[in-house]
Amino acid sequence: MAVPPGLVAAAAASHSEATVDKPPAAWLYPATGSHPGGRPPRAPVRSHASAPQRLRPPRPAIDQETFVKSMFRLAAVAAAACLALPASAQTLTGTLAKIRDTGTITIGHREASIPFSYLDDRQQAVGYAMDICMRVVEAVRAELKNPNIKVALQPVTSANRIPLLQNGTIDLECGSTTNSVERQKTVAFGPTYFVINVTAAVKKSSGIRSLADLNGRTISTTAGTTSVPLLKRYEKTAGVDVKEIYGKDHSESFLLLADDRVAAFVMDDVLLAGQIANARNPGDFVILGESLRTEPYSVMLRRDDAPFKALVDRTIGGLMKSGEIDKLYNRWFMSPIPPRNVNLNFPVTPALREAFRNPNDRGVQ
Amino acid sequence: MGFNLDWSVYFQELPEGGVFYWEMIVSGLGWTLALAACAWVIAMALGVAVGTIRTTDSRALVALGNAWVELFRNIPLLVQMFLWYFVLPEFIPPLKRWVVNAEPAHAQFLAAMLCLGLFTSARIAEQVRAGIQSLPRGQRLASQALGLTQAQAYRHVLLPMALRIVIPPLTSETMNLIKNTSIALTIGLAELTFRTREMGEYTFRYFEAFTAATLIYVAIALAANRVMALVERRTAIPGYIAGGGR
Numbered sequence: 001m002a003v004p005p006g007l008v009a010a011a012a013a014s015h016s017e018a019t020v021d022k023p024p025a026a027w028l029y030p031a032t033g034s035h036p037g038g039r040p041p042r043a044p045v046r047s048h049a050s051a052p053q054r055l056r057p058p059r060p061a062i063d064q065e066t067f068v069k070s071m072f073r074l075a076a077v078a079a080a081a082c083l084a085l086p087a088s089a090q091t092l093t094g095t096l097a098k099i100r101d102t103g104t105i106t107i108g109h110r111e112a113s114i115p116f117s118y119l120d121d122r123q124q125a126v127g128y129a130m131d132i133c134m135r136v137v138e139a140v141r142a143e144l145k146n147p148n149i150k151v152a153l154q155p156v157t158s159a160n161r162i163p164l165l166q167n168g169t170i171d172l173e174c175g176s177t178t179n180s181v182e183r184q185k186t187v188a189f190g191p192t193y194f195v196i197n198v199t200a201a202v203k204k205s206s207g208i209r210s211l212a213d214l215n216g217r218t219i220s221t222t223a224g225t226t227s228v229p230l231l232k233r234y235e236k237t238a239g240v241d242v243k244e245i246y247g248k249d250h251s252e253s254f255l256l257l258a259d260d261r262v263a264a265f266v267m268d269d270v271l272l273a274g275q276i277a278n279a280r281n282p283g284d285f286v287i288l289g290e291s292l293r294t295e296p297y298s299v300m301l302r303r304d305d306a307p308f309k310a311l312v313d314r315t316i317g318g319l320m321k322s323g324e325i326d327k328l329y330n331r332w333f334m335s336p337i338p339p340r341n342v343n344l345n346f347p348v349t350p351a352l353r354e355a356f357r358n359p360n361d362r363g364v365q
Numbered sequence: 366m367g368f369n370l371d372w373s374v375y376f377q378e379l380p381e382g383g384v385f386y387w388e389m390i391v392s393g394l395g396w397t398l399a400l401a402a403c404a405w406v407i408a409m410a411l412g413v414a415v416g417t418i419r420t421t422d423s424r425a426l427v428a429l430g431n432a433w434v435e436l437f438r439n440i441p442l443l444v445q446m447f448l449w450y451f452v453l454p455e456f457i458p459p460l461k462r463w464v465v466n467a468e469p470a471h472a473q474f475l476a477a478m479l480c481l482g483l484f485t486s487a488r489i490a491e492q493v494r495a496g497i498q499s500l501p502r503g504q505r506l507a508s509q510a511l512g513l514t515q516a517q518a519y520r521h522v523l524l525p526m527a528l529r530i531v532i533p534p535l536t537s538e539t540m541n542l543i544k545n546t547s548i549a550l551t552i553g554l555a556e557l558t559f560r561t562r563e564m565g566e567y568t569f570r571y572f573e574a575f576t577a578a579t580l581i582y583v584a585i586a587l588a589a590n591r592v593m594a595l596v597e598r599r600t601a602i603p604g605y606i607a608g609g610g611r
Binding site for chain 1: 380451454455464465468469473550551553555559562563565566567569571
């Protein structure tokens with residue numbers, strides 16, 4: 001498994017901090033002894049220590065909840081930073097200082113971005129991006145000389161990943177995020193670890209073989225992704241008229257295609273391959289060869305945080321220079337992967353090979 | 366991690382040009398209002414009907430009313446929205462054919478309207494039932510003694526009083542309905558919250574976008590509240606069952 005054994009426990013521990021009930025006060029519910037007051041003995045008190053441990057943090061039900069929690073955490077961090085400031089003479093700033101002070105690094109992961117970052121059949125966050133991020137976590141532990149730094153996992157969506165990174169809820173986003181010049185005004189990116197083409201998946205039986213064939217048809221795409229403005233621009237320039245339906249995540253957009261509600265699902269090719277590999281009948285679908293645009297994927301971190309950015313660049317760039325990235329790549333793109341042991345069979349493209357040879361964080365226009 | 370706000374973002378054009386962000390928000394507001402209004406009509410009509418039959422002496426009608434309320438009240442709204450839009454058409458081939466060929470927004474609007482209307486009707490039914498049951502038993506008995514049929518007793522004696530009593534909770538329900546329309550974004554309806562998120566995703570100015578949405582929701586809910594308060598005052602009959610504590 002991609003996730004080191006300590007990770008699950010660490011995530012559980014960080015979660016339980018926030019949610020465990022206070023043990024009942026001893027004077028209120030005496031566990032043993034006589035009851036001079038004549039009060040009948042109560043049912044045995046459930047010991048706090050023996051309470052069943054949750055194995056993983058539950059998925060947040062709604063974003064507001066996460067938001068409130070994150071604001072509290074932010075306030076706590078800010079308060080801790082203010083208190084610590086006069087006492088410590090360390091030079092660490094930004095994310096590394098936050099990780100040192102809280103003893104925790106929070107990773108934002110996706111739930112359905114196969115094979116980059118998704119939940120497997122045991123609801124663990126796994127994937128190519130998660131493997132890369134775990135190398136960054138190791139590097140942070142080494143940098144701060146603290147092997148006990150905990151990893152907290154926070155599911156994010158296309159729409160909330162940037163605000164959650166900005167407000168400090170997550171420290172590093174490991175998913176399938178396009179590195180664009182526009183986004184670089186708000187956040188920073190690590191070296192490109194994948195290069196995708198934005199294209200469409202269609203049913204083989206539909207007879208659609210090019211993007212132009214989509215004229216007059218209804219297509220699905222995922223709300224909050226870069227595919228949306230891209231598609232609108234293509235419609236304008238190519239004179240193609242399509243109607244869009246927005247799924248709230250990739251699975252839902254794909255469901256619309258699988259149920260014949262739409263003619264095509266427009267998205268990044270590898271994400272389409274991931275959805276198809278997990279479909280009931282993968283043979284029914286085909287990905288078009290055309291490309292609306294080529295986009296680099298990277299890990300996302302806060303802007304203007306040079307020390308953390310340097311560490312991320314050094315770690316991921318090192319993976320690429322040493323060729324270790326190929327091992328990770330083959331594991332997720334060229335071998336059977338959970339949850340259903342399907343093989344994406346998605347070899348390294350020339351553009352990606354080039355990105356591995358010259359690690360860079362150039363964004364797409 | 367600080368935020369520097371830029372309120373001029375509303376007056377910038379969208380990437381594809383020709384449309385300003387404030388126009389996008391306004392178009393979302395239009396869908397929100399239309400959805401809330403249509404769903405409210407359905408919820409009121411069905412809610413009063415179902416709430417009423419739950420207090421009749423027909424066991425079959427009471428059971429039907431109970432089943433209705435429990436069905437729509439016990440399934441999370443988010444799940445209901447998914448079922449109406451994604452699952453139901455799979456079981457009804459003619460509906461599926463219509464959904465596939467219709468304008469996507471129309472299918473989304475219809476699903477969201479039915480979902481919100483029926484969900485809210487179950488809640489209103491419960492309040493109407495409580496309102497009718499809050500009346501003294503003598504009211505029903507007296508109308509029977511006067512020779513009114515059950516339908517006449519409801520029409521002329523029980524409902525006029527019960528509905529006046531439940532106006533305050535119905536006000537809350539109306540405001541809830543308006544805010545619940547935001548759930549329709551999960552099936553892709555481009556209502557206010559959907560447009561707000563879209564604006565945030567395009568501009569990365571989430572704070573500005575959501576500030577506008579917040580103020581708009583507060584304004585609509587407050588307006589609905591004032592209208593209902595006016596209805597409450599206008600329909601009040603001094604000395605009638607509920608004197609408003611005066």
